[in-house]
Amino acid sequence: MQPFAIAGVQMHVGAYTENVSAIRQRLDLTVARFPWVQMVLFSELAPYGPLPQHAQDLPGPTEEAFQEMARAHGVWLIPGSVFERVGDKIYNTAIVINPDGEVVGRYRKMFPFRPYEDGVEAGTEFLIFDVPNVGRFGLSICYDIWFPETTRTLTAQGVEVLLHPVLTGTVDRDVELSIARASAAMFQCYIFDINGLGAGGCGRSCVVDPSGLVLYQAAGQEEIIPIEVDLDLVRRQRETGLKGLGQTLKSFRDRDVEFGIYDRANxxxxxxxxxxxxxxxxxxxxxxxxxxxxxxxxxxxxxxxxxxxxxxxxxxxxxxxxxxxxxxxx
Structure with missing residues (x-):
C-alpha cells in the first residue's frame, strides 16, 4: 500500500465577505494538526460564497493566493470552487493545485443546479489527474453526482478517488448522501463528499470507500476530516468484486447492450x-x-x-x- 492522506475541511462560508483568509487559516490548522495529510479539499464555492456577483478571473489574484498556500505547505490543494468570469459568462469552477504550487487543471461544473443556479454556464470537459506513485483522481461538483454518466466517464478512465465538493443546505441532503454511497459502490471508488456550513451548506460531509462503506460522516459543526486512502483496495475490489461479488466495471465493459437513449434523436x-x-x-x-x-x-x-x-x-x-x-x- 502506498499511503496517501486526504483531509476534507467542513467550514463556515459567508455569502457577503471573502472566505479566502478563512481557508488559509483552516489550511494552516489542518497541516499543523495532521502533518501527514497530503491533499486538502474544501467545499463548493467556499472562497467567496454562493453569489455570482463575486465571480473571479482565472488565472488571477485569488488563484495565485491558493498557489502560494499549496506551495508553502507542500500539499495538493482543491480550495472548493469559485464562480469564474469568462467574458459575459459565469462558470462554477474548481481548481487543482499541486504541492509545487502549479495549477494542474480547472474543472467547470457540468450540471449547474438548474433552474435554481440560473445564469451559470455548464462545463463540458472532465478533469482527471494523477498523483505520482499514488493513483488517479477526478473531480465532480455537487449536482454532477446526480447524473451517473459523470462518474461513469471518470471511472472508465481509471479514476480511483472522486473529489466531490458540494454546497447543499437544502432538504435533499439525505438523498445526496445516499447517492454518494451508492456511487462509491457502483463505480468502486473512494468519494470525498465535502459540504460547507452557513451560506455554504448544512454540513454532514462524508467519506465513502469503494465498497459503499461510510468511513466518516460529519455533523453540523466545523470539522477537519483526515482520511488515509488505500488505492490497492480499489484495485483489488475492481478485480475481484465488491466483497468478492459484483464486478460492476468489468460487467459494464463486457455488456451486450448499447444504450441508444444517449442519442438525443432516439x-x-x-x-x-x-x-x-x-x-x-x-x-x-x-x-x-x-x-x-x-x-x-x-x-x-x-x-x-x-x-x-x-x-x-x-x-x-x-x-x-x-x-x-x-x-x-x-
Whole structure:
C-alpha cells in the first residue's frame, strides 16, 4: 500500500465577505494538526460564497493566493470552487493545485443546479489527474453526482478517488448522501463528499470507500476530516468484486447492450420531451409545489405506453392529479 492522506475541511462560508483568509487559516490548522495529510479539499464555492456577483478571473489574484498556500505547505490543494468570469459568462469552477504550487487543471461544473443556479454556464470537459506513485483522481461538483454518466466517464478512465465538493443546505441532503454511497459502490471508488456550513451548506460531509462503506460522516459543526486512502483496495475490489461479488466495471465493459437513449434523436426520448421546460416552479402553477383542490384545471392525461387491440392502438394513460389509470382507443 502506498499511503496517501486526504483531509476534507467542513467550514463556515459567508455569502457577503471573502472566505479566502478563512481557508488559509483552516489550511494552516489542518497541516499543523495532521502533518501527514497530503491533499486538502474544501467545499463548493467556499472562497467567496454562493453569489455570482463575486465571480473571479482565472488565472488571477485569488488563484495565485491558493498557489502560494499549496506551495508553502507542500500539499495538493482543491480550495472548493469559485464562480469564474469568462467574458459575459459565469462558470462554477474548481481548481487543482499541486504541492509545487502549479495549477494542474480547472474543472467547470457540468450540471449547474438548474433552474435554481440560473445564469451559470455548464462545463463540458472532465478533469482527471494523477498523483505520482499514488493513483488517479477526478473531480465532480455537487449536482454532477446526480447524473451517473459523470462518474461513469471518470471511472472508465481509471479514476480511483472522486473529489466531490458540494454546497447543499437544502432538504435533499439525505438523498445526496445516499447517492454518494451508492456511487462509491457502483463505480468502486473512494468519494470525498465535502459540504460547507452557513451560506455554504448544512454540513454532514462524508467519506465513502469503494465498497459503499461510510468511513466518516460529519455533523453540523466545523470539522477537519483526515482520511488515509488505500488505492490497492480499489484495485483489488475492481478485480475481484465488491466483497468478492459484483464486478460492476468489468460487467459494464463486457455488456451486450448499447444504450441508444444517449442519442438525443432516439424516439425513446419522447417522454423526456413531454416534461415541459426546465424552469422554477411557481406557487399555484400546474408545476407548482402548493396545489390545493379547486386551484387548477384538471390537466390532460398523459400517455406512457401503447398496446394494440381490436379498436386500434390503445394508449394507457394516467390522470396526473388523481393517479387514476385510464385506457382509451385512438
Amino acid at each position: 424516439p425513446a426520448n419522447a417522454y423526456l420531451n413531454s416534461l415541459g421546460p426546465l424552469e422554477m416552479p411557481q406557487r399555484g402553477s400546474r408545476a407548482g409545489l402548493d396545489v390545493r383542490p379547486g386551484t387548477l384545471e384538471t390537466p390532460p392525461t398523459q400517455a406512457y405506453g401503447e398496446a394494440t387491440g381490436a379498436g386500434g392502438p390503445r394508449l394507457h394513460t394516467v390522470d396526473l392529479i388523481h393517479g387514476v389509470n385510464r385506457t382509451g382507443t385512438t
